[in-house]
Amino acid sequence: MNLFINQTVKHSCLFIFFLLLPSVSHAELGVNFSAQNIAMQQEIVVSGTVSDVNGELPGVNVLIKGTSQGVVTDGNGRFTIAVPGKETILQFSFIGYATQEIEVGNRIAIDVLLTENVQEIEEVVVVGYAVQKKATMTGAVTQVKGDDILKSGAVTTISQAIQGLMPGVTATVESGKPGREATDILIRGKGTWHSSSPLFLVDGVERNINDIDPNEIASISVLKDAAATAVYGVKGGNGVIIVTTKRGTDQRPSVSLNANFGFKQPTVMPEYADYVTSMEMWNEAATNDTQWNMLIPESTIAAWKNAFATGNYGPYNDYFPQVDWWNEMIKPLGQQQQYNLNIQGGSNFVKYFVSFGYLNEGDIFRTFKNKMYDPAFWYKRYNWRTNLDFNLTKSTVLSVNLAGKQGNRNQPGYRTGAGAIDPDTDTGVYQEAFFKNIYETERNTFPIRWSDGTYGAGFTGDGNLRLNFDRGQRMYKYYENFIDVGLKQDLDFITKGLSTQIKFSYTAESETQSIIQLLKLANFGGEGSYTNIIRYYRGYDYSKPLPNGGYELLPGENGYQRFPNPWYQSDSHLVDYDIQNLGGYGRRMHYEATLNYARTFGPHAVTALGVFDRYENEALQSGSSTNMKYQEREEAWVTRTTYTYGERYLFEFNGAYTGSMRFAPGKRFKFFPSYSVGWRISEEPFIKKSSISNVLNDLKVRYSVGTVGYDRNASFFTYVQTYSMGGANSGLLLGSSTTNRYGPFITEGKTANVNATWETSYKDNLGLDFRLLNSKITGSFDFFKEKREGILMTSTKPGWFGIKDPDANIGRTKSRGLEVDLGWNSTIGNNFRYWLKANFSTSENRIIERNDGLLEEEYRKFAGKPIDVQRRLGVAGYYTSLDDIFNYTSNAEQRRLIPGDFMYIDYNADGVVLDNETDKLLMKEQNYPRQTYGWSLGGSWKNFDFSMMWYGVSGVYKNIAPEMLWDLRFGRTGNYSAYPDVVNRWTPETASYATKPALHSNSDSRMYNERSSTYVYQSASYLRLKSVELSYSLDKRYIDKVGMSKCQLYVSGNNLLTFTQFNKSIDPESNKATLYPMVRRYNVGIRVGF
Secondary structure, X not given: OHHHHHHHHHHHHHHHHHHHOOOOOHXXXXXXXXXXXXXXXXXXXXXXXXXXXXXXXXXXXXEEOOOOOEEEOOOOOXXXXXXXXXXXXXXXXXXXXXXXXXXXXXXXXXXXXXXXXXXXXXXXEEEOOEXXXXXXXXXXXXXXXXHHHHOOOOOOXXXXXXXXXXXXXXXXXXXXXXXXXXXXXXXXXXXXXXXXXOEEEEOOEEOOOOOOOHHHEEXXXXXXXXXXXXXXXXHOOOOEEEEEEOOOOOOOOEEEEEEEEEEEEEOOOOOOOOHHHHHHHHHHHHHHOOOHHHOOOHXXXXXXXXXXXXXXXXXXXXXXXXXXXXXXXXXXOEEEEEXXXXXXXXXXXXXXXXXXXXXXXXXXXXXXXXXOOOOOOEEEEEEEEEEEEEEEEOOEEEEEEEEEEEEEEEEEOOOOOOOOOOOOOOOOHHHHHHHHHHHHOOOOOOOOEOOOOOEEOOOOOOOOHHHHOOOEEEEEEEEEEEEEEEEEEEOOOOOOOEEEEEEEEEEEEEEEEEEEEEOOOOOOOOOOOOOOOOEEEEOEEEEEEOOOOOEEEOOHHHOEEEEOOHHHOOOOOOEEEEEEEEEEEEEEEEEEEEEEEEEEEOOEEEEEEEEEEXXXXXXXXXXXXXXXXXXXXXXXXXXXXEEEEOOOEEEEEEEEEEEEOOOOOOOOEEEEEEEEEEEEHHHOHHHHOOHHXXXXXXXXXXXXXXXXXXXXXXXXXXXXXXXXXXXXXXXXXXXXXOOEEEOOOEEEOOOOOOOOOOEEEEEEEEEEEEEEOOOOEEEEEEEEEEEEEEEEEEOOOOHHHOOOOOEEEEEEEEEEEEEEEEEEEEEEOOOEEEEEEXXXXXXXXXXEEOOOOOOOOHHHOOOOOOOOOOEEEOEEEEOOOHHHHHXXXXXXXXXXXXXXXXXXXXXXXXXXXXXXXXXXXXXOOEOOOOEEEEEEEEEEEOOEEEEEEEEEEEOEEEEOOHHHHOOOOEHHHOEOOOOHHHHHEOOOOOOOOOOEOOOOOOHHHHHHHOOOEOOOEEEOOEEEEEEEEEEEEOOHHHHHHHOOOEEEEEEEEEEEEEEEOXXXXXXXXXXXXXXXXXXXXXXEEEEEEO
């Protein structure tokens, strides 16, 4: 019977894994399927008492190792448990104490003394160039473990995975496009109006973090204050994120297999008003503008009403087409797969971690692959990593890291940018047109195919989205290769605690592009473009029904058109070209030499660190496949000194003498120091000897102050006067009737500034860390402020200056904020453990100086306003009568206005609105989150584990995409599309509850209301169920006997629920209709260990 159970469990786990990972064979798994002889064992009853130095401990968990069977000690710390035999191992665990494992042997009475768990005290955190003990660290650093990253719901980038896990870290995703889902990250908000992106490091080297396989990650540290970031000098001003990958151990090899298969779908979907309502609203708009010729005949509206009443409509109906393009073009579920195999282990000589990963992210759009090309969106990524540590001698360690990734990204044949070398951005006009069509194209003008099998099209030949995707393919191939070699040598023969390390890193990156483009006449994604696929427009006169149930065609082009015109029809369905372009190439070399000292003298502990760090970077010029940029070099000399007394009084000094070649000689280097102190109040004798120590396990106050810099916003050679040659009309023009051009045309560039240098940030941080009730409660508070000076920006000069204004270090800002991080861990009953975590952060900033004009009105100045302040027209309400319109302040649109149009505020009180930018208000609301918060909970009961995380942002406003807000924008071309709330437009009857202005058919009148105003700029705050995971681990009593150490099945999800007051047709995190829709994910997977 036991043999049957063993084999059943073993084969079940492997069968499930093979379903998710069909490419892995039994031989690769290394599983032995031979029968196992399982001896029946005699049951033994064991009892005893569990205590600590203060007495008996009630509530201690006593478990049989590898099972879910156990008991809990009673109020006197006693327990009694039946075990299967003398080889049984009992586990004694209690929150705040170190877990003990004891083999029963021949004993029937076991007394256990538990000791306080020092894991929290001894836990180390990765910081710049080193690791530090968490208990004695004085900087503001937050760290998450790799296991937390794996529970993020199978997202595809690391920046997505950390969203909501740490206070002060704001990650914003705008697109769900496969391979382009990296987030914009801010640490403690914005300190400059230039780039606020932090510095990213992988194992101490500047690299892209997003395409790392999450199974490779040991931890992620976020460095926030000057004490943590000053060692990075001119690169640490916006904070630092350090990813540390896993390394080997000196234990026997352990093999881990992780596979998941998932589905994804858009987080939101648009809703529209029914077509009859839309047509009636259009007639109201035409009436408002007295455009009688634009009215839809009543016979047409009546015919459509009858069609809806009788069900005579649909996507392939000739006379009453109703095409839901969202459902036609987007599948119910897209697919995604992720697999990872890694091996970790080693010996006294070598430790190793080897990992191979594969990601296959599919499309949510409904596309069809053909013999010539695949027009789908998809991304396939292959990751590999080998981390080796060789103990060459007792004092010498050689470390070698070999890693990389190959990413292949595919999309339809629209262009994302101009030029032969595609910049591969997600902001190109062609992409915007491509995605906007999903929301804006006609739904009731033509069917997908006419009844004769030909394609339908709008009046201009556009609109059929089935053809939009059938325009070829663009494939991008990204390659990254990483090599790190380090040699560490202990120098105890010189003095105890001294060591040195040298390190060399090489990073190579490249991008190639393959383009397969359909048809010579196709202008991919452009409005009004033609393809050679034949399609027809037909318009019907619904006042003239035919005996067969149809209707007569309208006369002329209004009734029938063929596209393309047969007079210039070219060969159909031909691929025009297939080319390869080198879209990007770069390589970086990193040299690092470290001298480290760490020693303890009684209660005194001293460390010292000295680092030489140098980067050499080369890359292609933007837009070129042949020309390299000027080589960029960076250099830093770093020092750190720490001193602790009895792990009670803490002091740390950091300094970096760093340089940047972006500035003139003599201005390239600067010293950035920081100072920090800490006091562990809980280590004071008067605390440790008192009863309060039973409650207060750890309490630390810390403070840091220092300076860091930032040079990434500076252009190269700011200090050199530049000139450019060429242009459409180059040369010296000679002659009058016959002209000739001779010589080059030279333009003087921006004025050089030999004094330009980096911006400098002055940071202060006050922190409090604590652990209470045997570490059941943990938490930290951080109060921070920052002043940033010398922000490089264009310095406005008088007109008589003569040439372009120079860049100068004149910008200044300030910011401040609060971060809170709290946790609770406890148990209920015998088998239920649970935990709660919550984090919150808030920050605000103000511009002090941004080159405001001396005569500028105060309300128009940047000074005193938030960074990236937005300008909008203020909406005071609606005009309610013609008297309102003509008695209010004048504006150029006055003659077109009607009651129900917006009444804009004449903010400068000059009696005129809309005359220029001076009536726009500076918004106090930011377009990036002011507050972020996350809370998570989880627990384990027997073999079940559960976790979930909620993430939210507030204090953020965004423009609602016009495609999702305004109604009847293309009604003049017969596209009568409106949203459900169109019925809430202003009329005399709806004036008391109207939420939208009056409708217009005239473009100029419509654009009056669609201006950038406070009506468009709305709160994009949201609360989101970011991730959920439920898992079940098969009982170790069975899997141990079949050679497995772990077999866990799980289901998970990401972006499952969103609560927001923002427009319900678009995701508040993205707020764009011009990008690939945001997605939610559902996953099922298995984790197996051997």
